Amino acid sequence: MLLGIITLFPDMFNAITRYGVVGRSVRKGGLVIKIWNPRDFTYDQYHKVDDRPYGGGVGMIMMIQPLKRAINQAKNDLGCDAKVIYLSPQGKRLCQKYVYDLAYNNQALILVCGRYQGIDERLIKMEIDEEWSIGDYVLSGGELASMVLIDAMARVLPGTLKNRNSQKSDSFFENKLDCPYYTRPKIYEGMQVPSVLLSGNHRDINKWRLKYALGNTWIKRPDLLKKIQLTQEEQLLLTEFKNEYL
Numbered sequence: 001m002l003l004g005i006i007t008l009f010p011d012m013f014n015a016i017t018r019y020g021v022v023g024r025s026v027r028k029g030g031l032v033i034k035i036w037n038p039r040d041f042t043y044d045q046y047h048k049v050d051d052r053p054y055g056g057g058v059g060m061i062m063m064i065q066p067l068k069r070a071i072n073q074a075k076n077d078l079g080c081d082a083k084v085i086y087l088s089p090q091g092k093r094l095c096q097k098y099v100y101d102l103a104y105n106n107q108a109l110i111l112v113c114g115r116y117q118g119i120d121e122r123l124i125k126m127e128i129d130e131e132w133s134i135g136d137y138v139l140s141g142g143e144l145a146s147m148v149l150i151d152a153m154a155r156v157l158p159g160t161l162k163n164r165n166s167q168k169s170d171s172f173f174e175n176k177l178d179c180p181y182y183t184r185p186k187i188y189e190g191m192q193v194p195s196v197l198l199s200g201n202h203r204d205i206n207k208w209r210l211k212y213a214l215g216n217t218w219i220k221r222p223d224l225l226k227k228i229q230l231t232q233e234e235q236l237l238l239t240e241f242k243n244e245y246l
């Protein structure tokens with residue numbers, strides 16, 4: 001997948017291009033990330049990229065021209081059918097199913113990261129195909145949101161995660177939270193690991209994990225439970241969990 005990033009802070013993206021599954025995917029070439037800085041597309045001596053908003057108000061707005069030139073350069077380099085996404089507080093709220101859609105339905109994406117109070121509306125009208133937000137809280141710019149999107153897409157792209165089932169087990173893939181996990185030591189300050197996990201009986205272990213994933217979801221994110229149709233077995237397990245819990 002080809003990713004073009006338009007940002008005033010290119011170095012921020014070292015945080016994902018150098019580490020972890022994204023870093024590996026970039027090194028292996030599964031993910032190609034190219035970055036353009038609008039400041040490099042200014043011709044005035046101060047390399048101006050922002051200006052005061054017409055009509056007054058706090059903060060500054062990113063100007064059209066440097067962004068437009070940077071986006072055009074990215075389109076030329078990545079191919080003109082690249083979809084242009086603007087990360088913005090006004091955007092559609094990102095969740096796992098949209099991560100899949102974006103990762104699987106686009107050969108190339110250009111991610112425009114805003115700073116200050118945002119960008120000139122005319123640039124949005126002219127150049128932006130889709131606006132996306134990562135949640136209802138206020139960040140300082142679009143860079144962290146872009147990195148969240150890139151990390152989530154990299155995990156679902158073929159060849160990124162070693163064992164495919166870890167993607168399958170990414171619980172948001174099935175609208176369920178994870179079950180509890182344990183590792184050595186077997187006993188810590190008197191607290192034991194549930195014995196079924198030490199039994200080696202994988203049928204019982206999977207059953208226990210499904211029961212506690214459902215129980216966890218019922219306790220911590222009941223809203224997710226409303227979205228899924230539980231199987232007969234899952235309903236039984238959840239009832240068992242509730243009876244033990246209450």
Ligand SMILES: CCN(CC)Cc1ccc(CNC(=O)c2csc3nc[nH]c(=O)c23)cc1
Pocket residue numbers: 087088089113114115116117118132133134135136137138139140141142143145
């Ligand atoms: C809340 C929007 N605006 C109110 C006047 C101001 C504003 C705040 C923060 C920003 C910078 N944020 C992003 O660029 C951003 C890009 S994606 C995103 N997702 C969640 N929250 C976010 O703040 C963002 C831009 C405008």
